[in-house]
Every structure is written in C-alpha cells, then in structure tokens.
Amino acid sequence: MSDVSLGTTDDAVTADSGAPLPLTGERTVPGIPEENYWFRRHEVVYRDLLARCAGREVLEAGSGEGYGANMIAAVAASVVGVDYDTSAVAHVRARYPRVRMLQGNLAELPIPDESVDVVVNFQVIEHLWDQPQFIRECVRVLRPGGELLISTPNRITFSPGRDTPLNPFHTRELNATELTELLVDAGFEVESMNGVHHGAPLRALDAKHGGSFIDAQIERALAGEPWPEDLTAEVAAVSTDDFEIKVDDIDASLDLLAIAVKPR
DSSP states (O other), X not given: OOOOOOSOOSSOSOOXXXXXXXXXXXXXXXXXXXXXXXXXXXXXXXXXXXXXXXXXXXXXESOTTSHHHHHHHTTSSEEEEEESOHHHHHHHHHHOTTSEEEEOBTTBOSSOTTOEEEEEEEXXXXXXXXHHHHHHHHHHHXXXXXXXXXXXXXXXXXXXXXXXXXXXXXXXXXXXXXXXXXXXXXXXXXXXXXXXXXXXXXXXXHHHTTTOHHHHHHHHHHHTSOOOHHHHHHHHTOOGGGEEEESTTGGGOSEEEEEEEOOO
C-alpha cells in the first residue's frame, strides 16, 4: 500500500471476476497455504476489534484484498473501502458486494468531513510516504468521538537494528513511541497501545525452528525452492487463536495496535 493516487475516486473501475489477487509481497491475501501465517496475523486484529465497528459507519483506509472490510460489513451499519490500486478496487467490488469501494489517495481521502464513526487502517501506514498527512485526514473524516483503529509492524522487531525497513514495500516503520507521537501530534487521544504476540503454539514453533518460525519461512521463500512438507503444514495450520494481543511487553511485540479517539 502507498499513498500514490491513480487519479479517480468514482465507480468507473471495471470489476473483475472475483478471482484471487496475485501475491506480490505488498499485501496479504487469503487462501494461500504458504501465506497463511501472515494472513492470520492480520486477521486476528480484525477479529478482536470487530465489536468497535458494530452498528457504526466505518471507513477502511487501505482495504487491500478486502477480506477485512467484508468482516467488518457483517457487523457495521455501513463500510466504505478506499484503496489506490485499480486491481484491488475491482476485486473488492466483485467479491465483496457489502463493501462500497472507492479508488483514491489516502493522503486525500475521498470522504466528506466528519462523515464516519470509525477509520480502520491495518498494516498500511508503514507503506505511506506522508504518514502525518494521512493521520490528519483521519481526524478530518471522523465525527467527534470517532475512533481510529490502526495497526503496523513494530519497527523494533520487524527490522531490528536497521535504519531502513527490510520490506521493500515499506517506507517508514514505527515503534510504539513514534506511533503515539504521530497520533497525538495530529490531535488524537490515544486510548490504548497494544501489541500482537505469538501465543503458546507459535512460541513452540519458534523453538522448533531455532528461535524464529518467521525466519524459517523467510529463508524458504528467499531460496526459491519448494517448501518442505512439514513447514508448509505448520504454516497452513496457523489460526488466529495462535496469536495474543496484549498491552504487556509492547517493545517485544510483532505488530502494534493503537486505538485513538478524536476529541469531542
């Protein structure tokens, strides 16, 4: 995800057949066994925050493949998705008709002032060039008392000891202090800052694979060879229940999860 605009926010994008989007490394998609760990790591945040979207008007800024927006649509009064990518917009329109999908720039959201109750932005801000401008846009489109639900990889654990992100699709990664400052500077009040961690089953796989189940997957992906059957099976079996979201040990978390409120 980036905040580069393709120049349209209307409904003229041609819908595709709803076939799966290709896996490029920029976004996660469901239904791919070797990608299942990352998909479930994203999905757990949607699952745990669905209650905050219940009965409310929700914008997902950077909706990607659309599975999360569709989860939200099951409980929300309405869901609008915004993404810059033409193929993603067409895919969501074809596959998830409960989501009203717009194409646009996250630095200039195609949404009126104070028009939504919740903005969801999961695993997207690390892709944006102008993060402060995007957060200001979230303030603009939220009604007073509205909430921004935002997750992003924890820079401390995702790109340890580096000045530049390991992921070539990331522009700037954040730690908990940096994310808090970004939100507060834009005018939000941070209600909570939590972290996504491995639960017991994934900690056992970490131990089995020499300390890092993630590194074992990355090593095989970079090798460009078929994955061992046992590793494929382990990755395919990961569920959302294998992750924990908690406030403790925030600097050791895999991903950060903030709930920020626009003052009334």
